[in-house]
Amino acid sequence: MNKALFPSKADLRDDAGSTSRSDLVVAGLQRAIFEHKIAPGTKLSEDEVGDIFGVSRTIVRSALQSLAHSQLVTIEKNRGAFIASPSPREAHEVFEARGLIEPRVATMAAKRMTDQSLEILRIHTEDEHAAMHAGDKGKALALSGGFHLKIADIAGHDVFTSFIHSLISRSSLIIALYWRRADTTCESHSHHALMRAFENRDAAAAEEIMRSHIVDLHSGLNLSGPNTPPLSLADALRQD
Amino acid sequence: MNKALFPSKADLRDDAGSTSRSDLVVAGLQRAIFEHKIAPGTKLSEDEVGDIFGVSRTIVRSALQSLAHSQLVTIEKNRGAFIASPSPREAHEVFEARGLIEPRVATMAAKRMTDQSLEILRIHTEDEHAAMHAGDKGKALALSGGFHLKIADIAGHDVFTSFIHSLISRSSLIIALYWRRADTTCESHSHHALMRAFENRDAAAAEEIMRSHIVDLHSGLNLSGPNTPPLSLADALRQD
DNA sequence: TGCACAAATATTGTATACAATATTCCATTG
DNA sequence: CAATGGAATATTGTATACAATATTTGTGCA
Incomplete structure (x- = not known):
């Protein structure tokens, strides 16, 4: 029970490469959820x-x-x-x-934006574009969320970033249940507009675009009657 | 694997009274943390x-x-x-x-405030006052956080409420590490000012008071050199 | 048939045993 | 004496066995 007096081997632990087995399961399930391969309620x-x-x-x-x-799963x-199925109210709150949070984070990201970060975002938008053209709805949707996450990473505010992670995860379920439009072109459009603001390091513009983008997403939900797209579990989790 | 077709006994499950054993341990540890009975790093x-x-x-x-x-514990x-020991940077972010969040929630609470909710808050502030007079620093601090939580509850926005829960928990550790003042009178003062705004259902005032209250708290931190108040584990968790 | 109740089955909750890893302690060596 | 290396110890990681609970199935009775 006595304290260690000297620095031990532990101090130079790497910890980076070691992903626990439970995290692998989390990642697998998350991915399936993000790509809408498992339906809410499963x-x-x-x-x-x-x-x-x-x-x-x-x-x-x-x-x-x-x-x-x-909040991706209810026990x-x-x-x-x-798999959680968020109520309309919860959807609204998310x-x-x-x-509230993402516009603020967008300004922070704009202020910290580097050429390298811009390049990462640019490549990401291309992937989005490609997935959409390929007709892979699930993947396109997952990538679209990923764009917001990357912005949060660039902003470099860990607390906000983790909140956004959580909110985007839940958004994925919400979209599965309540999305009314078939197209996601507004997504792509807003993301490009954000890119322009970031290229110009225009924090105010980034904030405003993000704000209206999220209002758009919010208003694209039909919170009166949920969709119901079920699917088989084993198929959804098939590793590839 | 086939779906249940009929409503089962499960539909009328109460679930309210049953607290899992693990939750009891969580609650016990949380309380000890909130009251500063276990030091960060333990x-x-x-x-x-x-x-x-x-x-x-x-x-x-x-x-x-x-x-x-x-984030109360690091594994x-x-x-x-x-027990987590938040970095100065993390403290700043929290x-x-x-x-950002609490002023917004304060306006929501002001709009939804009922006489009953006011009474709950009033009693709470009295408890705070009593604990402070009794010299029970730990308890006073825990109650002070509790005041913010009750406001969130009244606002009735589950997503913000859970964020605030998380932030307040972490604040408790942060205060243990970085609080520089001995007095918590500013706390008490701000809380009373908030009460007046709530009594008047003045949402704008509540928002502004909350904003400046949190700025005060933030500026009450000494983020250059952490305090170090350790303590024994078994004592801290002694059930009473 | 439709309902009520009980047995059978399946699933989750918890404790424990063993494996993997880290930490501590001690002897050896320069 | 300090530093190194390795055994001894302690702690966490994981699987599994059993207990507790829920769900399903089946039977009898109106």
Whole structure:
């Protein structure tokens, strides 16, 4: 119980390359959710998920708890875990929160923008474009969220970044349930407008574009009647 | 694998009274953190915590993961869990985030304020006052955070509320590390000013008071050199 | 048929045993 | 004496067994 007096081997630990097995399961499920391969409400049986990823229930359980904490999964005592299905109200709140936080983060990103960061964003928008042309709706949607995440990373504010991570994850479920338009062209348009603001290091413009972009997204939801696109679990999680 | 067609007993589940054992451990540790009974950096050995709460490592582990997700605890692979000690930068970010979110929430609370909610807040401020007079620094501090949480509850915006929960928890650690003043009278003063704004249903005033209150808190931090007040674990967690 | 109740089954909750890894302690050596 | 290396110890990571609970199935009865 006595304190260590000298720096130990621990001080030079890398920790970077080591991803825990539970994190792999989290990542797999998250990806499936982001790409709309698993529908909200789907039951996630511990055994089933464990079989698919080849890990024990202990790991699955840990992963599910993690996802539950970020509100992507709902755990009901003695009943199990389900992909969350956000209520219309929750959907509204999530976009309201994004509307407050993301514009602020956009200004911070604009102020810190470097040529290298710009290049990362540019490549990202090209990927978005490509996925949309290829007709891969799920991937395009996931990438579209990824754009917002990259902006948060550039802003370099860890607290806001983690909030945005959480909000964007939940947005993915919300869009699966309530998105009314078929097109995502407004997405692409707004993202390009943001790029121009960033190129000019115009923080005020970036803030305003982001604000109206999120209002657009919010108003693209139909919060009266949810869509219902179910799917099989094993297929959705097939590793590739 | 086939869907249930009929509503089952599950639909009328109460779920309200049942608190899981892991949540009890979380609550116990949280409280100790809020009241500054455990110092940042303290090692939380799974066996030790398990013995104190009388539960197996499985439960403790789950609790620690939960706390890690809300950033109150840091888990290092193969090394264990420690009470988090936020960096000066993190401290700055947390209060920046509070400065963005809480004023907005204060306006929402003002708009939804009822006589009953006012009464709850009034009683709370009295408790704060009492704890401060009694010289119970830890308790006073925990209650002071609680005031902000109650406002969030009244605002009724679950997304913001959960963000604020997280930020206030972290603030508790930050204050333990970086608070420079001995007095918390400014706290009490601001809280009373907020009460007056709420009584008048003056949303704009509430927003402005909250904004400047958080700026005050932020500027009350000494982010160059951390304080270091350690303490024994078993004492801190003694149940009462 | 439709309902109520009980047995059977399946799933989650928890404890524990063992494996993997880190930390501590001690002897050896320069 | 300090530094190094390695055994001994302690702690966390994971799988699994069993207990507790929910769900399903099946049977009898009106």
